[in-house]
Amino acid sequence: MELHSTRALPISKLRGALKGSFALTPDSEGYEASLHRWSEAAEKRAAVVVQARSAEDVSTALLFAQEHGLEVAVLGGGHSTSGSSSTEGGLVIDLTKMRHVTVNPSSKTIKAQGGTIWEDVDLAAAQYGLATVGGTVNHTGVGGLTLGGGYGWLSGKYGLTIDNLVEAEVVLADGRIMTTSEKQNSDLFWAIRGAGQSFGVVTSFTFRGYEQKDPVWGGLLAFDTAALDKVIDFANKLVETTEGQSGMVVGIGAPAPTHEVRILTILFYDGDEEKARAYYDALFKLGPVVDRTSEMTYKQVNSMLNAVSTHGDRKTQKGSAFTAPLPASLAKTLVQDYSQFIDEVPDAKKTIILMEYFSQRMVNNVAQTAMSFANRGFHYNILFSTQWTGAQNDAKCREWTRNMGRKVTNELLKTKNNDGVGEYGNYDGVSSSSAQDIFGINYERVLELKKRYDPKNIFAKGAVFDV
Numbered sequence: 046m047e048l049h050s051t052r053a054l055p056i057s058k059l060r061g062a063l064k065g066s067f068a069l070t071p072d073s074e075g076y077e078a079s080l081h082r083w084s085e086a087a088e089k090r091a092a093v094v095v096q097a098r099s100a101e102d103v104s105t106a107l108l109f110a111q112e113h114g115l116e117v118a119v120l121g122g123g124h125s126t127s128g129s130s131s132t133e134g135g136l137v138i139d140l141t142k143m144r145h146v147t148v149n150p151s152s153k154t155i156k157a158q159g160g161t162i163w164e165d166v167d168l169a170a171a172q173y174g175l176a177t178v179g180g181t182v183n184h185t186g187v188g189g190l191t192l193g194g195g196y197g198w199l200s201g202k203y204g205l206t207i208d209n210l211v212e213a214e215v216v217l218a219d220g221r222i223m224t225t226s227e228k229q230n231s232d233l234f235w236a237i238r239g240a241g242q243s244f245g246v247v248t249s250f251t252f253r254g255y256e257q258k259d260p261v262w263g264g265l266l267a268f269d270t271a272a273l274d275k276v277i278d279f280a281n282k283l284v285e286t287t288e289g290q291s292g293m294v295v296g297i298g299a300p301a302p303t304h305e306v307r308i309l310t311i312l313f314y315d316g317d318e319e320k321a322r323a324y325y326d327a328l329f330k331l332g333p334v335v336d337r338t339s340e341m342t343y344k345q346v347n348s349m350l351n352a353v354s355t356h357g358d359r360k361t362q363k364g365s366a367f368t369a370p371l372p373a374s375l376a377k378t379l380v381q382d383y384s385q386f387i388d389e390v391p392d393a394k395k396t397i398i399l400m401e402y403f404s405q406r407m408v409n410n411v412a413q414t415a416m417s418f419a420n421r422g423f424h425y426n427i428l429f430s431t432q433w434t435g436a437q438n439d440a441k442c443r444e445w446t447r448n449m450g451r452k453v454t455n456e457l458l459k460t461k462n463n464d465g466v467g468e469y470g471n472y473d474g475v476s477s478s479s480a481q482d483i484f485g486i487n488y489e490r491v492l493e494l495k496k497r498y499d500p501k502n503i504f505a506k507g508a509v510f511d512v
């Protein structure tokens with residue numbers, strides 16, 4: 046795509062057409078701040094950033110970009126590490142000023158504007174004693190997380206975030222503003238639940254809410270690596286037996302201040318401390334070296350990982366999956382690979398590997414072809430989340446991340462049933478998987494709808510489609 050000098054663009058015409066939204070250019074106050082993303086390595090210098098305040102202005106910005114041949118990027122929470130919400134020399138539709146949430150207590154629905162982060166949703170819903178399936182780090186965007194699927198602590202009870210999406214407002218490439226649900230424009234609704242970032246700009250999401258009682262319980266237990274086998278054994282059993290009231294993530298990391306390699310467990314229990322401690326008793330008996338668990342309100346749960354997921358530094362991510370029981374030998378190899386990597390690249394010691402033991406029972410209650418998302422099955426996400434500071438380490442860190450994903454996928458293929466694709470598209474921060482890899486059985490229909498709704502591939506920053 047040709048790069049555009051802002052001076053050559055009729056910005057005053059754009060500004061005149063916008064009704065309440067701002068168009069920022071490199072000389073505007075607020076422009077530099079608008080470029081920040083969760084990973085510094087995902088930041089690019091746009092020619093124009095439209096800080097949208099309405100679906101109508103999103104539509105105006107989209108048409109302006111096309112008229113002037115500008116690449117389009119859409120910014121929700123800014124967490125993708127592939128740079129899919131940034132553009133070098135193009136136009137960003139920045140939704141971060143659209144963060145209003147409305148809760149309807151009688152229908153138990155939560156309507157969130159396209160630029161909300163999960164904290165906005167959790168806080169607003171909690172005022173009515175409600176919750177929905179949101180991200181486990183509450184500063185991630187509702188937009189990107191939902192449009193790719195969405196796993197969270199409540200997935201064991203209620204499935205994916207998209208399983209609880211009841212309606213969305215979408216601005217299409219041709220500027221039309223469409224309401225979409227199971228009843229209205231249902232083929233578009235099918236497409237946006239998994240492949241959403243390739244279809245339009247979603248300016249509002251309406252989710253089903255559920256009554257959520259407080260207190261709940263959660264937090265971190267860290268173990269010496271000697272406890273690995275027993276921790277994995279515990280997690281393998283838990284995921285088979287939980288009825289959705291619990292969730293567990295097993296991590297491999299080297300937390301400050303010592304940066305010794307540790308086995309981390311991040312735990313959730315939908316009940317009070319007494320019940321939670323009894324439930325996780327076998328883990329406590331292993332003698333954690335750090336215990337940061339406590340009773341809390343549900344609205345706090347999705348902030349418990351924030352301290353290890355801060356903004357800044359350079360980052361990349363790659364996902365794969367594993368079946369349970371995860372063999373102890375594979376877990377051991379992961380610890381060895383991790384230790385070797387941070388020895389060789391000490392700049393990357395904030396890297397973390399996360400294995401998500403969330404029950405798939407409810408996720409699998411929905412048919413694989415019910416929506417474009419195609420990763421339902423009895424396998425569990427693993428995420429390689431690599432973090433470093435020096436650009437000289439970019440290639441090395443990205444290669445390690447990609448290779449680790451491939452290594453686990455090779456193992457997965459030995460044990461996986463013929464079900465979902467085995468990779469969560471939202472974790473492909475290195476963009477190494479094809480649209481066929483991510484949409485599997487649903488790929489042909491996704492492609493057909495892509496050709497219908499976005500024939501010029503204006504939304505080209507997600508999966509690569511051959512339109």
Ligand SMILES: Cc1cc2nc3c(=O)[nH]c(=O)nc-3n(C[C@H](O)[C@H](O)[C@H](O)COP(=O)(O)OP(=O)(O)OC[C@H]3O[C@@H](n4cnc5c(N)ncnc54)[C@H](O)[C@@H]3O)c2cc1C
Pocket residue numbers: 083118119120121122123124125126129130140159160179180181182184185186187188189190191192193194195196197241242245246247248354471472506507
């Ligand atoms: C710290 C961290 C924690 C995470 N935790 C979870 C988790 O618990 N569960 C889970 O499922 N995933 C999780 N993820 C993965 C997450 O789902 C993806 O990174 C997702 O892309 C983030 O969305 P965003 O809006 O913040 O990012 P962005 O970079 O803003 O957007 C990602 C993509 O979605 C598009 N997009 C965003 N909003 C819209 C919109 N309104 N309309 C159209 N397109 C839009 C963007 O254009 C871009 O292509 C996590 C990621 C990180 C970095």
